[in-house]
Amino acid sequence: MNISLRQLRAFLAVAKLRHFRRAAESLHLTQPAISRQITDLENELDVRLFDRNTREVVPTEAGRYLQVALERVLEELEGVLAHVHSESERRHGKVRVAAVPTLSAGLMPQCIAACAQAYPELTVQLHDQAQVMVLDSVRGGEVDFGLAIEPGEKETFDCETILRDPFVLVCHRTHPLARLTAVPWKKLRGEALVLLDHTSGSRRLIDQQLAAHGVQANVVQQTGHTHTAFRMVESGLGVSVTPRLSLPASDQLVTRPLTPTASRAITLIRRRHRSLSPVAELVWAQIRAMAAQLPQAPRASLKDAKSA
Known part of the structure; x- marks a missing residue:
């Protein structure tokens, strides 16, 4: 069934208020828009949800059942969506970063210190590894992302070069x-x-x-x-x-x-087509910003x- 969240919310507003105009006002929509959403919902379900006349709008038996069920389901759904949204705002947790030795010593200490100051509840765990091990750790999902020399097999990773x-x-x-x-x-x-x-x-x-x-x-x-x-x-x-x-x-x-x-191209790498967690994105951005602040190579x- 092709049913939208907008249609369900419009249905609940009409069912509670028993009035199309007041339901439209509560959702900041026009009355024709509400009427169209209810009609589309009824057509999709192939059932009449309201008995309408010039004086009132009353849910049918099917409408009353749908109202009771939807009130519970939408409340749970809004809780889930709120949780997902809060995850995007998260500033605490652990981020695992694999880095080759020269970068573990030359760049990462400053980045870890900057993250500790900006995000006190965030822990960055550094894996100091040779290039081949960094690539293997990223490929195998043992770390969130890596900081390495630009790999030869770039097609395996999503890469961003941050420094020469x-x-x-x-x-x-x-x-x-x-x-x-x-x-x-x-x-x-x-x-x-x-x-x-x-x-x-x-x-x-x-x-x-x-x-x-x-x-x-x-x-x-x-x-x-x-x-x-x-x-x-x-x-x-x-x-x-x-x-x-x-x-x-x-x-x-x-x-x-x-x-x-x-x-050499200093490159942030992660598994291809895999999104980073919100906290890992923070650390990725911090490393990028720190690299941008380094002085350019003298010529x-x-x-x-x-x-x-």
Whole structure:
């Protein structure tokens, strides 16, 4: 049956008030509109709901039965709809976010702190994972959404790129490349490289850039964490390429922009065609806003590039 909520509410108003005009006024409608809705309802049910004459409108036996049943059902329905609406206004609960290590350390702490201040009853639970595990966690529904490097299999996810994070060179302050203001990728030919392993979303992009600039990578060490790579560079084992968001905290190391600039796409991901809960939407928006506030990548000047 093609029966609308408007028709049922119009029926109840007429049944209670026993008058079409007063029913129309109570619903802020015109009398012809009310009459049309009642007629359409009767036609759909194939039963007469009111006996009408010039003096009164009286529910028929079928109309009286429908009135009693509808009063109970609509009250329950309005309660359900009110509950659903209140869920959209909710500001408490737990949101699970998976993030790759460089973003867990470089972006998420600020986002979690901002959420804690804006929404004290909201808990953000961070899952610090390698890229492949972040994708698996999102795909399997173990987390609400993820923060990762733009995945190769984007068709599996709904993605929103929120930041471009450029790659930089990290070397010991005594290394010859430290004297340059900007370092062309081709300068890495023959250099001993300490890179993240292939569980990192950045490694695929770094390998692509090295190949694009004709650099046959001399990878002497592969690590699962940037901190380990930096300690190896500190010990003189080689140089490293890292995203700018994961800069080392060491007075023995320096960073230099790589030219031409190449960036990784920082991307919020969720399961394709799956809506986020209202509280997860809040955290998603907070991460997006925090990323927008980060300073843009500095660009090496033409002079600097030539001197390199």
